[in-house]
Every structure is written in C-alpha cells, then in structure tokens.
Amino acid sequence: MRIAFIGLGNMGGPMASNLARAGYELALFDLDSNKVDAVRATGAAAGNHAISSATTAAEAASGADIAFTSLPNPKIIEAVALSEQGILAGLPKASVWIDLSTNNLECERRIRAAATDREIAFLDAPVTGGIEGAAAGTLMIMVGGDKHVFARCKPVLEKIGNRIMHLGPHGAGYVAKISQVVLCYLNSVALSEALMLGVMGGVPAATMLGIIQGSTGASYVADRYGPAILDGSYDHGFALGLAHKDLVLTLELARTVGATLPMCEQVEAIYKKAVDQYGFDQNHLMAVKLLEEQNGT
Ligand code: NAD
Numbered sequence: 001m002r003i004a005f006i007g008l009g010n011m012g013g014p015m016a017s018n019l020a021r022a023g024y025e026l027a028l029f030d031l032d033s034n035k036v037d038a039v040r041a042t043g044a045a046a047g048n049h050a051i052s053s054a055t056t057a058a059e060a061a062s063g064a065d066i067a068f069t070s071l072p073n074p075k076i077i078e079a080v081a082l083s084e085q086g087i088l089a090g091l092p093k094a095s096v097w098i099d100l101s102t103n104n105l106e107c108e109r110r111i112r113a114a115a116t117d118r119e120i121a122f123l124d125a126p127v128t129g130g131i132e133g134a135a136a137g138t139l140m141i142m143v144g145g146d147k148h149v150f151a152r153c154k155p156v157l158e159k160i161g162n163r164i165m166h167l168g169p170h171g172a173g174y175v176a177k178i179s180q181v182v183l184c185y186l187n188s189v190a191l192s193e194a195l196m197l198g199v200m201g202g203v204p205a206a207t208m209l210g211i212i213q214g215s216t217g218a219s220y221v222a223d224r225y226g227p228a229i230l231d232g233s234y235d236h237g238f239a240l241g242l243a244h245k246d247l248v249l250t251l252e253l254a255r256t257v258g259a260t261l262p263m264c265e266q267v268e269a270i271y272k273k274a275v276d277q278y279g280f281d282q283n284h285l286m287a288v289k290l291l292e293e294q295n296g297t
Pocket of ligand 1: 006007008009010011012029030031032035070071072073076080100101102103127128129130131237238239242246
C-alpha cells in the first residue's frame with residue numbers, strides 16, 4: 001500500500017505522522033518543506049524509512065493507491081486537484097483520492113467529475129476532533145461516497161480516526177462536517193457573551209466559567225476554550241481565517257438546501273470582522289477577543 005499525503009498543516013501533519021508510525025510507504029507534499037521534514041522525522045523515529053518528499057502534488061500522487069488531502073479551502077483543493085502538477089495528473093487509474101478537508105459541494109462535484117473521468121474514485125471524508133484528535137488518532141471521520149470504496153479504505157482511515165462513519169452518497173461527509181462545525185463558532189460566541197455579561201455585572205471570570213461548566217450551558221467549548229479565553233492566550237490550533245471559511249461554507253450550504261440560519265449569519269459577520277482586524281492566521285478564538293474589546297472587558 002502506497003499512500004500520498006498532501007497538506008501537512010495542523011491537521012494533516014499529525015494525521016500523516018500516524019500513517020508513518022503505522023508503517024505505510026508515504027509520499028508527502030506541502031508548500032512548506034519544514035512540514036514535510038517534520039513528518040519524515042516522526043516516521044524515521046518510528047523506524048519507517050519508506051517516506052519520501054515530492055516537489056509537486058502530482059509527483060506525490062504518482063503510483064499511490066490512496067491520496068489524502070488536508071487543505072485550507074475549496075479554491076486551493078480544486079487547484080491542487082486539477083492543475084498540471086496536481087493530484088489527478090499523478091494518481092493512477094483505480095486509485096482513491098480521499099479529501100479530509102472541510103470543503104463545499106460545488107467543489108466536490110467538480111473534483112469528483114474530474115476524478116471519475118480518469119477512473120479514480122473519490123471520497124469526501126472531513127474530520128472533527130481538532131489537533132488533539134489528529135495527534136491521538138481519535139478523529140471522527142464523516143465519509144460520503146461509494147460504500148465499497150469506503151470499505152476498501154477503512155483500515156487505513158482507522159489509523160487516523162476511531163469514529164469512522166459512512167454517511168451516504170458523495171458530499172454527505174462535507175454536509176455533516178459543515179453542519180457540525182458551525183456549533184463550535186456559535187458556542188464560542190455564546191460562551192463569550194455569557195462570560196462578559198457575568199464579569200461586567202461583577203462576577204469574577206473564573207467563577208463565572210465554573211458556573212457555566214456546571215450548568216445547562218456546559219459544553220465542550222466551555223471546557224476546552226474557556227481556560228484559553230480566561231488566560232488571554234486565545235490559543236487553539238485552528239486559524240481564524242479557516243474558521244471564517246467554515247462559516248462561509250455554512251451559509252453557502254444553507255442557501256443550497258434552502259435553510260434560514262440567522263445566528264450563523266450574525267456569527268459569520270463577527271468572524272469576518274475579526275479576520276479583517278487581526279488577520280487570517282490568528283487563532284479562531286480571536287473572534288472572542290474582538291467582542292471583549294468592543295465591551296472593554
Ligand atoms: P493548516 O493551514 O494548518 O494546514 C494547511 C496546509 O496546507 C499547510 O501546511 C499549507 O502549507 C498547505 N498548503 C496550502 N496550500 C497548498 C498547496 N497549494 N499545495 C500543497 N500544500 C498546501 O490548516 P489545518 O488546520 O491543518 O486545516 C486543514 C483542513 O482541515 C481545513 O480544511 C480545515 O478547515 C480542516 N479542519 C481543521 C481542524 C483544526 O482544528 N485545525 C479541525 C477539523 C478540520
């Protein structure tokens with residue numbers, strides 16, 4: 001089994017490292033060669049010396065049975081798929097391309113059509129579980145596409161996740177991911193508003209967070225992000241710009257299926273403002289900082 005992995009960032013790096021530790025022959029590509037080197041070093045430390053770095057996505061994909069991508073947004077995914085030096089130019093017939101990114105249905109249709117033309121199977125397989133889940137190999141993976149192709153690839157997916165679900169036809173994974181991830185941002189803003197209200201009314205921040213964690217407002221977001229909000233680090237391994245991209249994908253999907261989502265619209269506007277103010281690469285919890293600055297807390 002030869003695997004290509006393209007996009008070795010916060011998520012792709014640890015996922016590829018787990019495949020390296022599992023002993024697979026790997027060909028890696030990322031625009032940032034330091035990220036390739038980090039995965040190669042992890043593999044070498046685990047005794048896997050069958051890991052090569054490629055200079056293009058096509059070169060990585062050449063001769064692969066499965067190619068994985070973990071890339072920032074639909075535009076980049078499409079470019080990395082379809083360019084002359086792209087994945088589909090390299091993958092052989094009868095191979096499988098599995099996109100682990102958070103992506104939209106329009107891109108899915110175009111890249112799947114191009115893959116099908118070349119007799120390459122495609123699965124959408126976005127993930128949730130954050131950088132901790134990626135490192136621990138405990139991601140939830142939401143898969144759309146042919147169930148026989150899924151069954152064939154499942155043993156490899158089990159090396160990067162422990163909750164792997166085939167949800168239905170092509171695109172089902174992306175729909176589930178977008179519908180799930182939006183709660184992270186709605187919850188972050190809701191948590192921040194509740195904390196600010198308590199603090200501005202005189203309750204100490206740590207006390208207020210403890211009350212939220214022990215009440216009907218308890219959530220993963222309060223447990224996981226609350227301390228990073230309180231200590232002012234706003235630290236978590238996910239870019240503000242990618243969070244805003246997820247919210248744009250949410251509103252696109254809402255238009256496609258005819259849903260009206262007023263809270264998502266407001267939270268998208270908050271994240272857009274935060275990206276404009278602090279920059280794409282800042283942490284996604286900087287949207288909370290924006291609200292705090294507006295309130296002077
Ligand atoms: P990231 O920005 O850390 O990593 C993206 C990687 O892609 C970078 O290493 C970058 O150099 C590389 N890249 C960009 N353009 C490229 C190109 N043209 N060719 C090759 N490599 C290229 O992002 P991430 O946080 O790892 O997220 C990746 C995907 O996973 C996104 O779609 C994101 O929405 C999704 N996701 C992220 C998280 C998270 O907590 N970070 C959780 C679930 C899903």
